[in-house]
Amino acid sequence: MNTENLIKELNFRAIRSSGAGGQHVNKVSSKIELTFDLNASDELTDEQKELLVKNIANRLTKENKLILFCDESRSQHKNKEISIQRFLEVVKKGLIIPKKRKPTKRSKASIKKRLENKKKLSVKKSSRKKPDLE
Numbered sequence: 001m002n003t004e005n006l007i008k009e010l011n012f013r014a015i016r017s018s019g020a021g022g023q024h025v026n027k028v029s030s031k032i033e034l035t036f037d038l039n040a041s042d043e044l045t046d047e048q049k050e051l052l053v054k055n056i057a058n059r060l061t062k063e064n065k066l067i068l069f070c071d072e073s074r075s076q077h078k079n080k081e082i083s084i085q086r087f088l089e090v091v092k093k094g095l096i097i098p099k100k101r102k103p104t105k106r107s108k109a110s111i112k113k114r115l116e117n118k119k120k121l122s123v124k125k126s127s128r129k130k131p132d133l134e
Contacts, residue, residue: 005043006091007084011035017071031071032079034087038064048095055094066090 017031038049038060053064060066068090070083 002043003088006041006088009036009041009043010084010087012080012083014076030074030076030079031069032076032083034068034070034083036066036087038066051097052091052094055096056090059090
């Protein structure tokens with residue numbers, strides 16, 4: 001996977017940022033909306049696309065599009081760079097294949113130790129009870 005070719009598949013749109021900011025905010029579109037169409041991507045293989053759909057499903061739209069917003073900076077170019085970095089991080093994390101969990105068996109010594117501790121605790125708690133007079 002070549003990141004430069006992947007970046008070329010991104011679509012950017014500059015929109016007005018929300019919130020306070022005075023006179024400047026009303027005339028400048030500094031917020032960046034990054035969209036990436038997963039199905040239309042030529043850079044990713046089918047296996048990678050399936051893996052991304054599975055791993056980042058909560059961030060995708062119904063049409064398998066990833067949309068990221070960035071309005072951290074007052075500069076449109078800086079916001080574009082930040083959104084590209086975030087996109088690459090999301091894709092890298094989404095392509096990681098989790099390791100299979102190997103179930104382990106407790107050792108006999110650890111089972112014995114646990115049972116002994118339970119016994120000690122039960123004796124300690126039973127000694128706190130009021131004695132039976134009958």
